[in-house]
Structures are given as C-alpha cells and as structure tokens.
Amino acid sequence: MSLSENQPGARRRPRDVAAAIAAAAIAMLGTSMVLAPAASADNVDSISISAPSTADEGDTITVTVPVDSATDLYAYELTVSYDPDLLSYDADSAAFPEGGHDTAIEGTDTLTFAHTRLGTSPGLDGEQMLVTFTMTVLDGGATAITLEDASFLDSAGESTALVEPTSAEIALTAAPTPSPTTSSPSPSASTSPATSTPTPTQSASTDTALSSDPETGSLPSTGGNVIPFLIAVPLIALGAFLIIRNKKEAVQ
Template sequence: MRRASARGIAVVAAASALFGGAVALAPAALAAAPETGAITIAAPASVTAGDTFDVTISAPAATDLFAYELTIGFDPALISYDDATGSFPYGGFDSVSSGSGTVSFTHTRLGTSPGLTGSLSLITFSFTALTDGLADIDLESATFISSTSETATLGAPVTATTTVVAAPTPEPSATPEPSATPEPSATPTPSTSAEPASSEGSGPLAITGADAAVWIIAGLIAAAVIGLGVVLVLRRRAVTR
C-alpha cells in the first residue's frame, strides 16, 4: 500500500501554516524521507471475553518523523475499540477517528519542532474483548512524513492476533438442602389417675359400710346356730346308743 495519506499531509500542512512550520522553510538539499524501522504491534496473546486490553504500535528506529497517520482494522464482532483511548508521543497535535471495524490515529509535531528520532511508541490504545475467537489487529496502512514534507508509506500490513477465550460459566452454587425439621416431641398422654376403689361393688353381691357389718354378724350367728345344731345331733345320737 504505497500511497501517501492525503489526510496526514493535510494535517502537517495545516500545522505548518499555522505555526510558521519548518516544512515550508526547510532547504531542499536536506529533504529526506522519514525512517521508522520495522513497525511492530504488541498485543496480548490471549484475553478473556469481557476484558479490556492494550495494543501498542511502535517504530524501533525513527528518523525525522514529523507526522504520521495509522489505520487499524479489526473484527468488530470479536473486539471493540474503546473510544477516547490513545496515548501519543508528547507534544504536538493528535486526532482519532473510528468506525465499524476501523480506527485511525494521526499525530503531527507543530511549528519548528524537530521530527521524532529513535525508538518510539507511536500509539497505545485499548480494545474490549467481546466473544471468543481469533481477533486479528491489522495495521492496514500508514503514512509517515518528515520535517521536510517527504513521505514514506507502510510496505505491507502488519498483524497481531489475540485469542479471545470465552468467559467461564460460573457453576450454580449448590442449594443447601433444608435442614430436617425436628418432629415435635410427642406430648405425653397424661396417665389416667387411678380412681379410688368404689365403696360400692358393681355386682349384686357387693356390700359396703354398715350393711357389711350386719351381714357379717348374721353370718356368724348362722354359723353358731348350725354348729350348735350339729352338737345337739351328735349328742342325741350318743344317747340313743
């Protein structure tokens, strides 16, 4: 994708015009395309659905990097760009634009500021993992501009892949079995109080009180009479012999 970004150039031109920039004043003899080295994308190897994670795009060997624009592509069904995230190099003007499955980052130095040199973190931003799958994060295109308005573009897309793992399903907690309700203790049946022996018998021969005494005396008298009769009979027999 060797084509200069018109938008990136427009940003640099506007910044230079506004701040009396070095682009228009730089001697032509010094003009040179910016260098970046092999662009890299750092992203976690795996994340869990629901997690937020950072991605960093770096230039390991920048030379006179005055402005740049980076366009990132991703699968919006697997990950989503977290709006308002983007950490650029200190100093200058930054902008972010995002759509469905794409986000672009632009950074430019201002006025007579020198271009950036050395190992640089060009942008750090965040995604949120949505569902399980292999999420490719592609640097689809990039345009780099020097302080003398020379441009360079990304030779080939750069890709990092993050595996999104489904969040574990929490096991339902075991419902505690209700403790056995203790059975109510049997209410002791009140013992039947022994009824006092009735002074009156239930049969026809039952006797009680004064009636009993009368019958006892009568019985003794009858027994005495019978005994006396027996004695008399015996005596009479003895006499008759």
C-alpha cells in the first residue's frame, strides 16, 4: 500500500508520514508500536541527493539518494522537488533496495518515494542507496533537485525525520537553435541579346541615275529640270521643218 496514495503529489508533515509508515509496519508485523516524536535522522547518517552538475537538453540524468550509514532502517519516505519546466521524471525508473515494498508517486513538481521491509525482514544497515531514478532534461537553465522531506522508521517503530533539505545543483544547457537554411537561387537561363541583321543599304553604284557626271562631277538634273528639256526638243524640230519647207516653196 502506498504511504501517500490518499494525497498524490501533496507534501505531508514528517509526523504524519511517520505515523503512516508505522501503521503499515504494524499491519505487517501484527504487533503494537509506540512512536517517538520526530527528531533528527538518528538512524541514518549523512543522507544526501546527487545528480550530474551539468547536462544538455535531451539528456537523461540519474539522481540518487544515498546514506553513508543506516541503523535498523525498516521503512522510509522521501519527498523530492524539482522544476517541471526543465526536468521530467521518467516513469517507472525508480529503483529501491531489494527485499521490500516500493512506491513512487509523481506530483506536479514533487516525487514521493517510499520503501518498507516485509514481515520479519531485518532493517537496512550500513551504506545504502535509498532510491535511484532518472529524469530527462527539457530545457536550459540553472536548477536544483531537492530532498525536501524524509521520514525514517526502525523495526521497533521509532521514527526520525530529515533535519533540513539538501539539494543537488545542476546547470542545464539548452539545445542550440538551428539556423534557417537558405537555398542558393538556381541560375537563370542566360538570354542572348536579340540581334537583328542589318538591312544592307542600297549601293549608290547600282543606280545609274544617281551616278555623277564624269566631266562635271555633279549629279544629273532630275525631277522638274527634265520637263522643260522634253518640251524644247520637239519645238526645235518643228521650227527646223518649217524653215526647210519654206525654202523648198521659194525655189519652186
């Protein structure tokens, strides 16, 4: 049974958590227990949370919550907070010590992990890895994964709690923004400038009417100057004919 199933994602006071853990332990052991007031985590030594100090967008990072030394640690519940805009919990990635009942509950910006030994199983002693899980980096920025609360229970029902939160600082790098790709324009088909074949001009030598006079070097008269000449020739011929005829009549 989950130690926080009635309030998924909600943070619970260490005293309430300890009571829930103890109730579960009582049900499993079938004996009565007396709970001590919450105090410093006397049955665990040097609890911490660790993660890579740097990561890039898209990376999967591993987060661990170890203790250097545990003494008869029968059950515990851990509350971890994080920034959901930068990190995403990988579902079903939590791993716990063997030989117990485990629960992982995902809230809006918290993760709650619980572990309880079963039946007459002995509590955990010595160096322990309380939970290991993975997260995916969503964006860049400075952030922290913080162990906010923790409650611990020994096999005699004595409960203790985390003294103060502890964090793992992480510098996340966003993926570079791809630069827009520009395609080179296809060279347009070269257009040859339209050329027209010049019309050859009429040669002056082909027109005899425009040839120059070999003696004077002047062009012959054309147009209106020809008409008087054509009229004068028949008149001269007529005058000559009349003179000849008159001479013949006089001789007769």
